[in-house]
Amino acid sequence: KSYIKKVVELMLAILLAALESEADKQKFTDIYEQYHPQMEQTALRILKNQHDAEDAVQNTFMQIIRHFEKIDEIPCEKLPFWIVCIVKNEAVTILRKNQRTVQLETWDSFAADAESVTDYLELVQLFSRLPETYRAVLEMRLLLGYTGKEIARHLALSESAVNTRIFRGRALLREIAEKEAFYA
Incomplete structure (x- = not known):
C-alpha cells in the first residue's frame, strides 16, 4: 500500500x-x-x-x-x-x-494573499444574505461545480426551475453586491 x-x-x-x-x-x-x-x-x-x-x-x-x-x-x-x-x-x-x-520576509506575498481572503469572506457574507432557495442552487453551481441537471436531481426540482433560481439568484446577488458596495 x-x-x-x-x-x-x-x-x-x-x-x-x-x-x-x-x-x-x-x-x-x-x-x-x-x-x-x-x-x-x-x-x-x-x-x-x-x-x-x-x-x-x-x-x-x-x-x-x-x-x-x-x-x-x-x-x-x-x-x-x-x-x-x-x-x-x-x-x-x-x-x-x-x-x-507570517514571517516578515514574506510580508509582500502575504499582503497580496490577504486581499483574496477578504474578498472570499465578503463573498461568503453576500451569499449568506440570499434567501435559502437561491443560496442552495448558487452554492451547488458556483462553489461545488454541479450542473443544472445534478442540482435538479439533488433538490428534487425540474432543471428549468433550477435554471430560473440560478438566474434570479445571480441577479439578487448582483443587487446585494451593488448595495453593499462589494465591487466598484
Missing part, C-alpha cells in the same frame, strides 16, 4: 475509535468515503496548500464526530452543504492562523 493510503486508513481508524456503535462507525465511514474528495478540493481552493487542505479536512471530520448526533437531523440533500460549510470554516480558520504567523 502507498504511504498516503496507510495514513488515510490510520486517520480513519483513529476517527472511528471516537464513535461507540457499529452503526455510527459504518455511517461515518460512508460519509468519509463519499465526501472526502469533495472536501479536499474545497479546502485546497481556499488554502492553495495540500498539507493545510488535509488538515482542514481532518479538522472537519473531527467536527463531524463532535456533532455526530446531528447527522440524523440533517436531510440527505442538505448533508453535503453542511459538510462543505464546516470545511470552509476550518480552511478559513487555518488561513487566518497562517496569516498571523
